[in-house]
Amino acid sequence: MWSLLIILVTVFGVLGVAAISTMLERRLLGFFQDRPGPNRVGPFGLLQVMADAVKMLFKQDWIPPFADKPVFLLAPVIGFLAVLLSFAVVPVTTTWSVAGTLNVGLLFVFGMMGLAVYSVVLAGWASNNKFALLGGMRAAAQMLSYEVFMGLSLMGVVMTAGSFSMNDIVEAQSKVWFIVPQILGAVVFLLAGIAETHRLPFDLPEGENELGAGFHTEYSGMKFGMFFLAEYAGVALISCLITTLYLGGWRGPLLPPAAWFILKAGFLICFFILLRAALPRPRYDQLMSLGWKVLLPLSLLNTVVTGAILLLRASA
Numbered sequence: 182m183w184s185l186l187i188i189l190v191t192v193f194g195v196l197g198v199a200a201i202s203t204m205l206e207r208r209l210l211g212f213f214q215d216r217p218g219p220n221r222v223g224p225f226g227l228l229q230v231m232a233d234a235v236k237m238l239f240k241q242d243w244i245p246p247f248a249d250k251p252v253f254l255l256a257p258v259i260g261f262l263a264v265l266l267s268f269a270v271v272p273v274t275t276t277w278s279v280a281g282t283l284n285v286g287l288l289f290v291f292g293m294m295g296l297a298v299y300s301v302v303l304a305g306w307a308s309n310n311k312f313a314l315l316g317g318m319r320a321a322a323q324m325l326s327y328e329v330f331m332g333l334s335l336m337g338v339v340m341t342a343g344s345f346s347m348n349d350i351v352e353a354q355s356k357v358w359f360i361v362p363q364i365l366g367a368v369v370f371l372l373a374g375i376a377e378t379h380r381l382p383f384d385l386p387e388g389e390n391e392l393g394a395g396f397h398t399e400y401s402g403m404k405f406g407m408f409f410l411a412e413y414a415g416v417a418l419i420s421c422l423i424t425t426l427y428l429g430g431w432r433g434p435l436l437p438p439a440a441w442f443i444l445k446a447g448f449l450i451c452f453f454i455l456l457r458a459a460l461p462r463p464r465y466d467q468l469m470s471l472g473w474k475v476l477l478p479l480s481l482l483n484t485v486v487t488g489a490i491l492l493l494r495a496s497a
Contacts, residue, residue: 188279195268199413204230206454213458242402252307257407260300264414267293271421272347274431274438286347291332294377298324301386305396316395319465320386323376326472331373333480334366337487338426351430360427365483367427369476374419378412381457385465420449
């Protein structure tokens with residue numbers, strides 16, 4: 182019963198965070214850009230999330246006659262489930278996680294992220310729309326490329342902790358958070374996480390200026406809503422991963438462990454929103470050049486330096 186409770190709370194917690202993030206983003210963007218933001222539905226606009234949910238549930242659920250219907254319907258489900266399953270190995274506290282003790286937890290997360298690529302590619306292809314297809318191809322190249330840098334950036338953390346288990350990585354930060362010795366890896370991981378979730382300024386697969394809405398151009402109703410929720414759940418996932426891998430997870434003085442985890446992850450979600458308000462979108466070639474010409478050498482350098490330091494310590 183305890184395991185079932187953890188699973189249910191985790192699932193509905195992720196859904197709640199994704200929904201609330203849509204409201205939080207618009208309020209913070211309004212604050213950053215000196216405008217009110219949503220303030221018409223409910224006190225201070227707090228019921229805007231409910232209004233959005235009602236709108237998407239009752240909006241016409243239209244499927245283009247030229248689309249590949251089975252794949253068209255399956256694509257948003259794959260993306261949302263891949264993100265949701267990734268939360269299974271994220272430990273909120275020592276006792277609260279679905280599978281935080283899994284000894285290959287980090288590899289499981291990367292496996293799920295790899296499956297998420299299929300969602301956007303299949304959505305673009307099944308739509309039978311040239312703009313959607315271009316968005317899907319952009320997403321495939323971007324997500325697969327930045328998964329390489331994301332994985333390499335974590336090699337320093339894995340070598341230092343000596344484990345792929347998320348719980349073991351948090352326990353290894355009892356003396357110092359990995360953000361200090363692994364600052365270079367943390368920066369690379371953050372940039373790769375932004376590209377992986379295709380959030381501004383790296384939202385080239387959706388590029389409204391040139392692609393309309395990219396891979397989800399033909400989607401409406403709750404199918405679009407699943408893509409929408411998957412994006413915000415992805416932001417929450419990357420924030421939770423950075424919290425776990427670099428910011429000591431649930432560790433902190435005075436406050437309960439769960440409170441520290443929520444505060445750290447919440448701060449990172451707000452940082453993602455700030456990036457959307459502050460930075461312009463680069464060209465696609467600039468995005469790919471940043472990855473292969475800058476982030477790849479930096480992540481390799483971080484891995485080599487970390488390995489050298491650990492070998493020196495072991496031989497001392």
